[in-house]
Structure formats: C-alpha cells, structure tokens
Amino acid sequence: MNNEYPRGSLKGFPEPKELSEPKGFPEPSVRRLPIYYHYLQQAKESGTEFISGNQIAADLDLSPVQVRKDLEITEVGGKPKVGYEVISLLKAIEVFLGWNEISPAVLAGVGHLGNAILGYNGFKEYGLNIAAAFDDDFSKIGKLIRGKPVYSSDAMEQYVREHKIEIGIVTVPAQSAQSVADTMVKAGIKAIWNFAPVKITVQNSKVLIQHENLASSFAVLSKKIKENK
Amino acid sequence: MNNEYPRGSLKGFPEPKELSEPKGFPEPSVRRLPIYYHYLQQAKESGTEFISGNQIAADLDLSPVQVRKDLEITEVGGKPKVGYEVISLLKAIEVFLGWNEISPAVLAGVGHLGNAILGYNGFKEYGLNIAAAFDDDFSKIGKLIRGKPVYSSDAMEQYVREHKIEIGIVTVPAQSAQSVADTMVKAGIKAIWNFAPVKITVQNSKVLIQHENLASSFAVLSKKIKENK
C-alpha cells in the first residue's frame, strides 16, 4: 500500500496547532500596551467613546500599522470607519496583562527609591498591591512609611509565605540584592522586580525576573548626546 | 578609451565610507554596555586584569557571540587565548558613551521619585551632574535637598541658560510634564530624560528625548506571571 501521507501532516495543510500552545507575544508590543492604556484612559476621561488607530498613532508618534498590530494582540476588533471602542480596549488591555487581578507584593529596601515606589499610587491600576516593606534599619522597622508597614528583613520570609505574596520588589543596594532575592525565592515568590544595578540569578527557573536598569536607559541618551556634538 | 570604472566606485571594491558618516550602533548593544561596565568594575576591584568574552557571557547569562559583538563597538580588541583588558574596556565604554565628560543637568519636580534620583550618587560615574532642582512647593524652595539647591520653577529657564545645562530630568506629575519640557527646550537644553508617564513632544527636533516608563517594564512581568498561571 502506497501511503504517501502520514497521519498528522497532510501534504499541503499546515500542522494543527496545539490548543495550549503558548502564544508568545512580541515583547515590544507588550511594552507599548501601557502607553496605549494611559492614552486611552485620558481619552475616556474626555468623553471619547471611539478612536481610530490612525488617531492613536498620530498622538503617540507611532505608525498606524504598528498601532493596529499592537492592538490586535488584545483581540479587540475595531470597526472600519469608526475605530476602536475605548472602554473595550481599556478592559482588554487590563485582562491581557493581568492587571484586573490584584497581585500582592512586598518591597525590600526602604531607601529613597524604595520609598518612592512604596508611595506611588499609580501601581494600583496595574493590580500591584504592595502589602508590606522590609528593611534592616531600626529607625524604620515598626513604622508606617507612606502608609505601608515596615518590618525587619528577618521577618520577610515568613511574611511572604503566610500572605502568599507573588511579587518581590528589590530596592536594596547592589551587594544585598542576590541574598534578598534568594530569601524571596525560598519563601515561594513567583516574580522579582529588581531595581538593584546587578544581575540576580535564581535556581528555580519558574521564578520570573525583571531587571530595571536606569543606567541602560541613560546610556542610550548620553550616546546620542555625544553623537550630536 | 574604454573607461569601464567610473571613479569612486571601482568594480569589486566597496564604496569609500564618508569619514563623518554616523555609525548607527544597535540600541540593544548600547543598552547592554552599562551592564558590562558595572560587571567590569567589579572585576577590576577584585584584581582581574584580563577577562575572556566567554567568562563575561557565562556570568551575565549572555551568549559569547553577543558579548564579542557588543564589545566590538567600543573598538577595544581582545587577545586570543587571553581575553580583553579590563581597564581598557572600562575606559573605552566610558568614552563611547560620553561618560568621561561631565554633563550638567537640572531636575524638575522634587517629589519622592525626584528626591531619589537627586540623591543617587551612582549617576556621578555616568558623568551626570545634577546641579540644581526646581519645584513649585514653597516648603522646598530655597532649601538644600540631598545636597542640591532647590529653586522656584520660575527660575529654571534662566538657570538653564546661564549655566549651560545640557540635560533636563523631568519628575513632575504627568499633567505638568509637557509644559516643564517646553520651558527646558526654550532655555536651550539638549536632552530630556522623562520619568512622567506621558509622551513629551518637542518642536525642535535636535532636542533628544528619553522616556522612562516603569509601567512598560511591569507590563512585561505581569504578562509573564499571568501566562504562568
């Protein structure tokens, strides 16, 4: 029997996709979503119900194709001649990013940067709820700083465990960052947002790490300044 | 006469490059340079004189090819079997990014984030010197905050002009960001580093803008957290 077509890969037809296959959205698009989100919130506040991709592109200094491609990942469709519904888009971005669900977090290191992050109310709309902060400084321990309780660093592990904290924000000095991260991982944290200017590594590959690096951003600017001279 | 080879484009030879032609370095590489820089500083402190690209790659969790490509833009060569000279590389990165020359800066908006940036000593090594800060709050004006003088926002334009300030750091609330930037541009600033969560636009296309957006970074993290669930 001449069986030319092995089952599962019929000639001329694409392989059937696994339903649970991770989509893998382009990171640059994900990074732009908060920019659209903030823009759309302002549009909503000023009473705009529908907005075209071209309009968004013009206001945010992006190309219209890019806006359409980016918004496509939210799976909210627009109407030709009308545009996208502002409210639907806002809701869809929230859901896409998981900002509609509260993520409990702790912050380690209440220096000036930690202080600024602790008190930034804007994080609420991203679903980020910083429940408590931790520090080694006795003058801070036991106090409320920017409305959040500050505990001794020694208490962090237990706190994270008991309160099922998902996110750890690291704003300690570079030399302490790794050990703080280790404690967080040990306590079962899911993700670390690291502001210390040093690479954190974790054994448990399920723990997500996001590095924030002001120096990288400034490097781009200073290189351009130098080129302009 | 059979002149097949018009001058300036000899067959088989590449076009001669303009000497002043802007190189156009890949931005991802420029963003990674400060990471190498910080790593190399630590290597230097621990007495390492030479280091191989493979070693750097292993420690920073990058591929060896990427390290070699990235370091190539500094034009510092390595020696086969030996590696790169740590001191030369540090110096070359400084020069490449312009961090060897002091850039005078002002900061507008001494809230918590502004306060944190104002006092971050690490900026020194990037050549960034924040000379003064500006705010509308009378309780701050006239004081030294984190060692820097704080003046009334009304005085910023003149200050920038007189002190030939190159960089303006914007840490005011979103709604004031554009007008603060306008003032800076009017006063002749060369570059703006914007931490307000809003897009700043400038008429003068020579003025460089670098947007810093914590929400973009957090979006990447929260999307991954959601995917992991």
Add this chain to the structure above:
DNA sequence: TAGATTGTTAATCGATTAACAATC
C-alpha cells in the same frame, strides 16, 4: 455607493546566532 478604516499577508529591516577563519 464611496471612502475611511480595520485586518492580514508579504517584504523589509535589523538583531541575534551559527559557523568558521584568524590569531596569539
């Protein structure tokens, strides 16, 4: 209907990675 706008496929561009030659 005509025209503006979305949605999608294909082309382009740029960064990363692979392969390997050059070098000490």
Add this chain to the structure above:
DNA sequence: TAGATTGTTAATCGATTAACAATC
C-alpha cells in the same frame, strides 16, 4: 605546535513596515 579565544561573514529569527484586501 595545539588549542583557546577573538573577529567576521553568513544564516536565521523576529519585529517593523508596506501593500492591499475586507468591511462597515
């Protein structure tokens, strides 16, 4: 010399952009 490591060219991969069909 042999082998580790750099340097460079080519292949691959992924994001952006262009072109255009689909839709209201």
